[in-house]
Amino acid sequence: MSKLVSLEGISKHYGVGENEVIALDKIDLSINQGEYVAGMGPSGSGKSTLLTILGAMNPPTTGKMIVDDIDVYGLSSEHQADFRREYLGFIFQQLQLLPYLTAIENVMLPLVVSDATDHEGKAGAVLERLGLAKKFDRLPSELSGGEQGRVAIARAVVNEPPILLADEPTGSLDTATGKEILALFSELHNEGQTIVMVTHNAESTRGVERLINIKDGQVVDDKQLKKT
Numbered sequence: 001m002s003k004l005v006s007l008e009g010i011s012k013h014y015g016v017g018e019n020e021v022i023a024l025d026k027i028d029l030s031i032n033q034g035e036y037v038a039g040m041g042p043s044g045s046g047k048s049t050l051l052t053i054l055g056a057m058n059p060p061t062t063g064k065m066i067v068d069d070i071d072v073y074g075l076s077s078e079h080q081a082d083f084r085r086e087y088l089g090f091i092f093q094q095l096q097l098l099p100y101l102t103a104i105e106n107v108m109l110p111l112v113v114s115d116a117t118d119h120e121g122k123a124g125a126v127l128e129r130l131g132l133a134k135k136f137d138r139l140p141s142e143l144s145g146g147e148q149g150r151v152a153i154a155r156a157v158v159n160e161p162p163i164l165l166a167d168e169p170t171g172s173l174d175t176a177t178g179k180e181i182l183a184l185f186s187e188l189h190n191e192g193q194t195i196v197m198v199t200h201n202a203e204s205t206r207g208v209e210r211l212i213n214i215k216d217g218q219v220v221d222d223k224q225l226k227k228t
């Protein structure tokens with residue numbers, strides 16, 4: 001497998017003086033093309049910090065992130081924005097659907113700022129694939145939690161990003177809909193999607209092939225799991 005992401009000596013400190021918090025402490029990590037990875041650790045261990053650094057939206061205090069030979073934090077902020085648009089799809093715990101846009105309009109959002117054509121066709125195709133063919137014109141408030149989760153996934157993958165990042169993607173969902181979302185992740189992974197998820201919940205790691213344990217901003221364990 002070829003290496004897609006490499007974190008080299010990444011630290012992140014927030015605050016100064018006696019308020020300084022070391023959220024990440026000299027992390028070295030590589031992620032291969034097509035891997036399905038979960039980072040797990042207790043609250044405050046640095047998971048979201050790690051994910052936002054991978055998301056090219058949180059400059060590290062020390063270290064480098066290389067993706068496809070690009071030194072991401074060496075780019076100008078404008079080029080970092082291009083990088084995010086080209087390489088990344090995001091799913092956040094609070095799904096962050098725009099409440100005044102319909103399902104299909106939410107999914108079309110990333111296409112609006114890309115070079116893509118046929119926004120409606122592309123967004124519709126992804127929603128259909130995720131079982132929402134009949135719900136294009138619903139507002140988020142007219143969808144169930146699981147359906148909202150699927151819209152958020154559709155929006156994250158509509159641009160076919162090389163890397164899908166998810167922070168507690170099942171955090172706001174009940175167990176059954178959480179499982180549904182995880183099943184979709186496994187499906188995407190089987191189609192070759194690289195996925196990095198962080199969670200404090202062991203159940204959310206169902207189906208991942210690599211589990212990284214994070215404690216106090218450090219990687220304390222990194223293991224391949226058997227396929228089940």
Ligand SMILES: Nc1ncnc2c1ncn2[C@@H]1O[C@H](COP(=O)(O)OP(=O)(O)OP(=O)(O)O)[C@@H](O)[C@H]1O
Pocket residue numbers: 014015021022023041042043044045046047048049050200
């Ligand atoms: N913007 C910020 N400014 C100051 N401190 C921060 C900031 N973001 C995070 N921290 C601190 O950095 C540490 C790691 O936070 P982070 O959000 O990465 O943890 P987490 O593992 O995602 O936790 P949770 O499971 O609660 O989401 C915590 O001590 C947190 O208080």
Ligand SMILES: [Mg+2]
Pocket residue numbers: 047048049167
């Ligand atoms: Mg977090």
